[in-house]
Amino acid sequence: MTTASPDRSFLRAALGHPAFVIGLVLSALFIALALVSFVWTPFDPTKLSIANKLKTPTFEHWFGTDHFGRDMFSMIMVGARVSIAVAFVAVGIGMLIGVPLGLYAAARRGSLVDEIIMRGNDLAFAFPSLLLAIMITAVFGPGAVNAIIAIGIFNVPVFARLARGAALSLWTRDFVLAARVAGKTKARISAEHILPNIANLLIVQGTIQFSLAILAEAALAYVGLGAQPPLPSWGRMLADAQTLISLAPHMALFPGFAIIITVLGLNLMGDGLRDLFDPKLRRGR
Amino acid sequence: MTAYLLRRLLSLSLSLVAASLVIFLVMEVVPGDPASFMMGINADPQAVAALRTQLGLDEPLPVRYLGWVAGLLQGDFGISYTYRVPVSELIAERVMISLPLTLYALALSTLIAFPAGILAASRRNSAADLSVMGATQLGVAIPNFWFAMILVLVFAINLRWFSAGGFPGWDAGFFQAIKALTLPAIALALPQASILARVMRSSLIDTLNEDFMRTARAKGLSRGQALRRHALRNALIPVLTIIGLQFSFLLAGGIIIENVFYLPGLGRLAFQAITQRDLIVVRSVVILLVFAVIVVTFLVDLAYAAADPRLRRRRT
Secondary structure, rough: OOOOHHHHHHHHHOOHHHHHHHHHHHHHHHHHHHHHHHHHOOOOOOOHHHHHHHOOOOOOOEEEEEEEEOOHHHHHHHOOOOOOHHHHHHHHHHHHHHHHHHHHHOOOOOEEEEEEHHHHHHHHOOOEEEEEHHHHHHHHOOOOOHHHHHHHOOHHHHHHHHHHHHHHHOOOOOHHHHHHHOOOOOHHHHHHHHHHHHHHHHHHHHHHHHHHHHHHHHHHHHHOOOOOOOOOOOOHHHHHHHHHHOOOOOHHHHHHHHHHHHHHHHHHHHHHHHHHHHHHHHHOO | OOOHHHHHHHHHHHHHHHHHHHHHHHHHHHHHHHHHHHHHHOOHHHHHHHHHHHHHHOOOHHHHHHHHHHHHHOOOEEEEOOOEHHHHHHHHHHHHHHHHHHHHHHHHHHHHHHHHHHHHOOOOOOOHHHHHHHHHHHHOOOHHHHHHHHHHHHHHHHHOOOOOOOOHHHHOOOHHHHHHHHHHHEEEEEHHHHHHHHHHHHHHHHOOOOOOOOOOHHHHOOOOHHHHHHHHHHHHHHHHHHHHHHHHHHHHHHHOOOOOOOOOOEHHHHHHHHHHHHHHHHHHHHHHHHHHHHHHHHHHHHHHHHHHHHHHHHHH
């Protein structure tokens, strides 16, 4: 159905949107670092070298070394992999469960199921997410998988609410009515007509949730409940840095910058996509 | 208004019941028997069984739930496994730090966000607007515990204006206590202020485009007068919602910041209790925070309805 020309105009608009471009470049930078870390890092990020400990940045060690003499740049590269993977899967879980729930609630608007799903959502929003994530990981054991589950759970209501809200307004539209007249079931209409029309919204929200998940993963790792050693993670690097902050501030600065730049990049990209997907805003620009 | 109030009260009670059920059941599925945990690995099975009976763990599930709720209603949260004192005492002590910290952070966040958001909205697309929006983008991207560490590095270690952590207690004097809470409050307030400034800006921009604003200007009010008398008041509704939500975020969000600054608040209590599997304490803190959120949301809703009669009819 899509022809080449709208895509090209979208691409042109995207490249002309400064926030989107900056966001894309910043996020791509860290995704690239994460991917490169699979095949190459300047040093082995787990190799201890006490003789080289707490070095400030040099030509050899770009971001300096930590209290065990490990190369900070290599650790940040591998840490990017952990953060991005955890956040990506967590948001994916939230979408995979939340979107169908939201679509179902919208299709059965006003029914008991709708009511239960929405009240359940309200309840989930009332829970202090970070506290519960800490509880889940502490009880079921710290580690990347439990961090994913803990963060993923809190993405479910976000996507359920978004999908329901967007779908509700579409159910009143003529093309949906036409599909119903044609005899399509509610499930089929949701999948074939509603979902493609709310995909843009979901992508924008997904980008924002991705950045929030990276922050949440860093917080969990900071309190020792994220990916476990020897796998480096940005949050735990910061926890290590805390006690040494007056001696070796670089240990705190670089992982912090890595988190900030990644999150900033994703947020700018999300905001940019929101503008680009909104034809009204695109024309007004 | 009375019918509205009753309806909202009913839904409030239902939410509270549902929340308590969820928390109770989650704690039930948590692996690990509190009694054997308390007695240690090498405990005599008979002693563990005796303790289970003493703790009431042998009772059927509904009985234990009702017993717990009945206790809650009387302010009895149970006895902590690790501290061996009533949880209500522990919580009362810790709230005296977490609540002031939350209010302090909320005040800071509002003090920063309001002027910034108003400035950005009233000079839309100006350099001031762009700087405010840029700063808020940065503000939401900075992890608050990292910001806290940098604050400690700059203001405690280098400048020596504040201490790096700990809390002297309210007995040490109001000023000393507030001083100890200042860096944590700033660290907590930063991301909240950024979010609030953005909400303020967009809400104000929406209001500025309304017809009544054009009327106000046509009546001869200056931009500033129209903004102060008509736009601000109307723009505040979404802003207040966010402030209400932030209160609870901050109360719970302290969990990390209190750990950074070694503040003996609710968050630190919860964190220690989680690592020590002191589930009674965990359950109590969680339910307290969830109740706080639900009640604050209820109060915010009520405040709207009092201010705007249209909302009374529209809400379900």
